[in-house]
Amino acid sequence: MNNHEYIKNILDSEKIGAVNISAPYRDELYVTVTGADFGKVCSLLHKRLDSAVMTFFAEDMRARSGSFTVYCAFLSVQARSWIFVRQDVPGENPEFVSIAKDIYSAALFERETNEMFGITPLGNPDIRSLRLHDEVWPRGFYPLRKDFVPPAGKSADGAQYQFRRVEGEGIFEVPVGPVHAGIIGPGHFRFSAAGEPVINLEIRLGWTHRGIEKLLEGKDHAEAVNIVERISGDTAFGYSLAFCNSVEKMLGPEIPVRAQVLRVLYLELERLYNHANDMGGIALDVGFSFPAQFASLIKESILRLNENLSGSRYLKGINIVGGVEKDIDKAKSAVIDEALTKIEKDILALEDMLFSSISFMDRVDATGILRTQTARDLGITGVAARASGIGLDLRKAFPDIYGVFSFAAAKEHRGDVASRFKVRCFETKESISLIHQSLKKLDGCGPQLKIAVLPKEGTALGSAEAWRGPVLVWTRLGAGGKIERCKITDPSFRNWEGLSYAVLGNIIPDFPLCNKSFDLSYPGNDL
Amino acid sequence: MSINILKNSLKKGRVTVKIDPSGIAMPPEMEKLGADLKKAVYAKFGRSFHIREVDTGSCNGCESEIIACANPLYDIQRFGIDFVASPRHADALLVTGPVSKNMELALKKTYEAMPEPKFVITLGDCARGGGIFKGSYYTCGGVENVLPVTLHIPGCPPNPLVIIKTLLAFLQK
Numbered sequence: 001m002n003n004h005e006y007i008k009n010i011l012d013s014e015k016i017g018a019v020n021i022s023a024p025y026r027d028e029l030y031v032t033v034t035g036a037d038f039g040k041v042c043s044l045l046h047k048r049l050d051s052a053v054m055t056f057f058a059e060d061m062r063a064r065s066g067s068f069t070v071y072c073a074f075l076s077v078q079a080r081s082w083i084f085v086r087q088d089v090p091g092e093n094p095e096f097v098s099i100a101k102d103i104y105s106a107a108l109f110e111r112e113t114n115e116m117f118g119i120t121p122l123g124n125p126d127i128r129s130l131r132l133h134d135e136v137w138p139r140g141f142y143p144l145r146k147d148f149v150p151p152a153g154k155s156a157d158g159a160q161y162q163f164r165r166v167e168g169e170g171i172f173e174v175p176v177g178p179v180h181a182g183i184i185g186p187g188h189f190r191f192s193a194a195g196e197p198v199i200n201l202e203i204r205l206g207w208t209h210r211g212i213e214k215l216l217e218g219k220d221h222a223e224a225v226n227i228v229e230r231i232s233g234d235t236a237f238g239y240s241l242a243f244c245n246s247v248e249k250m251l252g253p254e255i256p257v258r259a260q261v262l263r264v265l266y267l268e269l270e271r272l273y274n275h276a277n278d279m280g281g282i283a284l285d286v287g288f289s290f291p292a293q294f295a296s297l298i299k300e301s302i303l304r305l306n307e308n309l310s311g312s313r314y315l316k317g318i319n320i321v322g323g324v325e326k327d328i329d330k331a332k333s334a335v336i337d338e339a340l341t342k343i344e345k346d347i348l349a350l351e352d353m354l355f356s357s358i359s360f361m362d363r364v365d366a367t368g369i370l371r372t373q374t375a376r377d378l379g380i381t382g383v384a385a386r387a388s389g390i391g392l393d394l395r396k397a398f399p400d401i402y403g404v405f406s407f408a409a410a411k412e413h414r415g416d417v418a419s420r421f422k423v424r425c426f427e428t429k430e431s432i433s434l435i436h437q438s439l440k441k442l443d444g445c446g447p448q449l450k451i452a453v454l455p456k457e458g459t460a461l462g463s464a465e466a467w468r469g470p471v472l473v474w475t476r477l478g479a480g481g482k483i484e485r486c487k488i489t490d491p492s493f494r495n496w497e498g499l500s501y502a503v504l505g506n507i508i509p510d511f512p513l514c515n516k517s518f519d520l521s522y523p524g525n526d527l
Numbered sequence: 528m529s530i531n532i533l534k535n536s537l538k539k540g541r542v543t544v545k546i547d548p549s550g551i552a553m554p555p556e557m558e559k560l561g562a563d564l565k566k567a568v569y570a571k572f573g574r575s576f577h578i579r580e581v582d583t584g585s586c587n588g589c590e591s592e593i594i595a596c597a598n599p600l601y602d603i604q605r606f607g608i609d610f611v612a613s614p615r616h617a618d619a620l621l622v623t624g625p626v627s628k629n630m631e632l633a634l635k636k637t638y639e640a641m642p643e644p645k646f647v648i649t650l651g652d653c654a655r656g657g658g659i660f661k662g663s664y665y666t667c668g669g670v671e672n673v674l675p676v677t678l679h680i681p682g683c684p685p686n687p688l689v690i691i692k693t694l695l696a697f698l699q700k
């Protein structure tokens with residue numbers, strides 16, 4: 001059964017008529033509904049596909065149709081397809097009925113849509129701004145509208161963000177940030193504690209907002225690759241890959257196998273250096289500095305390997321639409337082989353050091369638990385989800401080139417710091433194996449690295465299971481192949497909320513540890 | 528309880544092993560660079576040069592490289608340079624990112640909290656003029672529009688060696 005029939009059957013079973021279904025690609029399906037049916041169809045798909053909202057966004061189509069379009073996407077693992085539900089929202093006083101009360105994982109996206117487009121989600125009780133801080137941004141300016149003109153000055157009405165407050169005897173608040181003690185991105189964390197345990201944590205982000213989605217508008221794909229590589233620098237390759245996937249899907253021809261295999265290799269190198277970094281970070285945050293320093297050496301050695309292979313320590317400038325720029329020849333292949341042998345040995349030694357330390361295990365075990373149900377409700381993805389018993393890994397859900405590799409997806413169940421640590425340990429080993437396998441496969445591939453592409457209009461969703469989790473990029477190319485809309489979804493966007501649940505009941509001094517075990521991106525969230 | 532911990536540590540032996548840094552050896556010029564850097568730091572700052580770092584909207588690539596300067600290979604601390612937790616302890620402010628509007632006030636406040644004499648160093652292409660984020664509705668278009676900048680370390684991101692070399696060249700002036 002193809003995805004079209006599969007979804008049609010689900011909709012028919014609930015007697016939802018009058019919908020228009022189109023399937024532009026084998027892994028993308030669009031269900032167009034009226035505003036009245038939007039919530040119903042979303043709820044139905046949410047339950048039947050057992051999928052959280054994977055992304056949700058709006059698009060300003062007023063110049064073409066006089067209205068905005070709102071999309072909500074789910075993932076059907078069974079049909080191997082993204083399922084978009086779409087409705088038109090009037091151009092004047094735009095609003096739609098919120099779905100967040102039935103599907104919590106849509107809540108943050110609705111807030112985002114409200115602030116970036118001025119489209120009100122009716123009935124969503126929390127529409128505070130996420131990125132355009134009230135203190136600096138005047139009301140009534142919606143950057144992602146096509147007729148947006150930036151405000152002349154700053155907000156002058158003295159508006160301030162309203163934090164959720166917990167009140168009661170003996171409860172005190174600890175505000176931290178945006179500037180922190182370490183060398184790290186800016187975020188504001190507001191703890192409410194009663195005695196030692198945290199009873200509420202509110203995380204206010206948006207401090208690194210740079211207006212990426214707007215910047216991408218009007219760019220061609222080569223310019224856009226440069227920008228997306230700089231959304232979250234530690235995921236430069238994951239981002240360029242997701243973006244290229246999206247545009248390549250639109251343009252049609254399959255890219256050469258060699259390029260596909262090389263992309264696996266680079267993506268796994270990115271996972272490897274970041275996971276090694278996090279293993280060290282977790283050790284550092286329990287005060288175990290020897291393994292932490294050891295891990296920083298492992299990371300450095302992988303960054304040097306990256307530079308040796310591609311000229312960039314962070315794997316920038318490799319992906320282009322149509323393939324890759326940097327080949328790996330026999331000589332480089334030997335270099336990787338040799339480096340990996342040492343890296344593998346070091347990572348095993350690092351793990352051993354940590355697992356055999358009672359005090360380390362004591363600190364990470366049962367600390368910062370994110371329960372499976374909470375993770376499902378929030379729409380948590382990636383490493384954090386796999387540590388809480390949700391097995392989704394896009395490399396398995398959409399195997400494409402990964403289908404010819406043998407590897408396993410990680411899965412832990414307890415949702416604590418130890419589980420997130422174990423997921424990383426497991427994935428580093430799988431990555432090493434995947435890199436070895438890709439080197440073998442390169443031997444059998446033709447030499448072609450890229451194909452020429454011609455600009456074309458259209459829309460498509462690209463994705464990559466980057467090291468934190470799935471990076472999704474939905475793009476609309478308009479005349480001359482220029483970007484009209486590019487929606488970026490970073491796994492951090494909702495995983496930050498997972499962190500705020502995971503710390504509940506823990507003591508504030510364990511916060512850095514919980515935080516590091518998620519290791520989320522500020523700039524990826526803030527865009 | 529404590530006897531168990533003791534037993535366990537005896538059984539396990541030493542956990543800190545000698546690490547073989549082969550394959551990631553330092554460039555030969557590093558020691559010379561370091562000695563010069565140390566001399567400059569001693570002469571100009573009376574033995575230690577303290578830096579406070581602020582991210583005003585970087586992609587975190589630059590942070591990664593600054594942190595790498597302190598890893599056991601480069602170990603910039605041994606030359607008298609340290610990254611400190613409070614602006615009150617800092618001689619210089621090291622700023623990354625194009626200054627998102629949300630960070631403008633925090634950046635100014637951090638600068639104000641520093642004792643005199645003080646100066647500002649920008650690091651990374653987007654910290655100067657906004658780089659790739661230039662023209663965005665939400666950035667201040669670089670640190671120079673918010674604070675006086677004395678030194679810029681270019682790169683996207685500059686690698687640890689570039690950071691160390693640029694600092695040295697500046698301190699020797």
Ligand code: SF4
Pocket residue numbers: 230233584585586587588589623624650651652653654658659682683684
């Ligand atoms: S200079 Fe480059 S690497 Fe550094 S923060 Fe800016 S975009 Fe990221």
